[in-house]
Amino acid sequence: MSLSSLTPRETARRRLLDALRREGPMARVEIGHQLSMSPASVSELTANLMEEGVLLADDAGDASPGLFRGRPKVRLFFSETLGSVIGVWMGFNRIELRLVDSAGRNRASRHVERPLRNLGAEEVMDMLAEVITAFARETGAPDVKAIGLACQGYVDTKDGVVAWSPVLGIRDVPLAAGLGTRLGLPVLMENDASAMAFAIAQRDPSLRAGRTACLMIGDGVGLGFLIQGELYRGARFGGSEFGHVRLRRSGPQCRCGGRGCIEAFLADYALHRDAQLIDHRPAPSILLPGEAAMSAIVDQARAGDPALLNLFREAGEVLGDAVGILIQTLEPDHVVICGPGTRAMDLLRPSFEAALETQTIPELRAMSTIHVVESSMDLLTEGVVMQALRELDLELARLKAA
Structure with missing residues (x-):
């Protein structure tokens, strides 16, 4: 923009x-x-x-x-008659879509299951274009002006390239250009944690003041960082891959290929993997467990299962360590813990707070306010829709020729 x-x-x-x-x-x-x-x-x-x-x-x-x-x-x-935008989130073998009019009102949404991991670059772009076109046609989308696309992994927002994503089996995919050519529309791309952070800050004005770090836990672990309500960009105009900071060299396997990353302890797939080893529960049909599978683990732990309670206690310690790293490196005014993983915050909180207090310099800890925002994946499409609407507004700001 x-x-x-x-x-x-x-x-x-x-x-x-x-x-x-x-x-x-x-x-x-x-x-x-x-x-x-x-x-x-x-x-x-x-x-x-x-x-x-x-x-x-x-x-x-x-x-x-x-x-x-x-x-x-x-x-x-x-x-509401100035056109519409479509927000898309691309996860592991699934796609979420949202149609919003120019006034920002949600008009329709869809959940689509599609295999992604084994597709080549051209196949990924063909499939996404097909899904978006079908969604627009089925919902009667009026005069679509732009597409906002959120994706897990490292996203170069300037060039519209997915450099690496755990949901794809390929690297350096020029999604914005390829999808834009197929649809004949501008495509704005965002890391999904940054998209969620932007949406949360739009809902809460207090989070648009100063520096806000949003730690998203769920399918993976991501970080969105905002300064005065605007997303911080790195050298390639991307966000942070904080979830792949290594905590323990000999830790569990992570999807990025390394071991001991923050995500390998906290993400849904990591918790479900360890729960499987504890009580031999059935493996999910795909790598990532669904909401029903994760809710079952949480409910069993709340019922007093000692092994699963210990699993969440250890995950809470890792969350405390992670937030402590954020506070001591970025000195944010606000730290927001968000994403579907907050479903288990009551189980994580005791060990999270204990780890945070013991691993963080007290003077720095006192500078940051901790917020827990219970949030669903809807915030991912909301975040990229807002970015796409701002692109539409940029065109509306231009003076029309006399």
């Missing part, structure tokens, strides 16, 4: 649209406060955007005594 080609006036329009996208419907005076713009500038910009059909007004807001003398605020919001 490049702002360098915008004129000063287009940049002001872009900032205004971004504020509405981030905060939701706002009155003109609230927009002015958010952006430090004069009332005259806000009025002129919003009047033009309303004339173009980009923004609509609703006077059903709360009355505001004093400044508005009891009259309801007139709140501005996006029109």
Whole structure:
């Protein structure tokens, strides 16, 4: 998303649209406060955007005594008729899709099972294009403007390349270009943990202040890091592969090929693998266990199974070590623990808190607030949908030729 080609006036329009996208419907005076713009500038910009059909007004807001003398605020919001975007999450042999209109309203969603691991690069792109096209056709998606794609692993967001992913058997896949050519649409790519972090921060304004580290646990372990609400990018414009930081050289096998990674202790597949060894439960039909299989392990541990309680105790210690590393290397204002793995947070919490207190410098620990956000995989498609909507807003910010 490049702002360098915008004129000063287009940049002001872009900032205004971004504020509405981030905060939701706002009155003109609230927009002015958010952006430090004069009332005259806000009025002129919003009047033009309303004339173009980009923004609509609703006077059903709360009355505001004093400044508005009891009259309801007139709140501005996006029109829903400016096109739509599709968010896609690509996991192990499964794809999640979400259709959202230009006002940000969810219109449809789908879960699709598809084999991915043994496909070549062209086959992966053909299959994704087929699934997205079918979804758009079945849902009657109006005027799709962009695709947002979230994927596990190391994603180069600048060039749109999946450098490595545990869900694919191939490397350096130019997904954005290949999928964009097949669909005739811009494709924005994101690491799935970064996508979830972005979505969570959009829901909670307090997490958009300062530095926020979101540690996602579930199918794998990922990290999304935000500074003032914007995702931090590395040298290749990708996110962090924090889940593959090695804790113990002789630890359990990880999907990345190494041993002793944080993920190899905490991810769903790691917990299910160890539970299998404990009580000989049936192996999942695919590498990754489903929600039902993981819930069964959690329920059995809550019922008092000593071996499974010990499994979660050790996983909690690893989680404490991982969060301690985050605090002592990044000094975040907020640490968010999120993802489907939070289903077992009550079992992880005692050993997590004990490990965090003993392994972290107290002065640094006191600087970070720990949040646990119970979250599903829906946040992954929500995060990339929001990024795709911002791309749509960039085009809406451009002044139309006279």
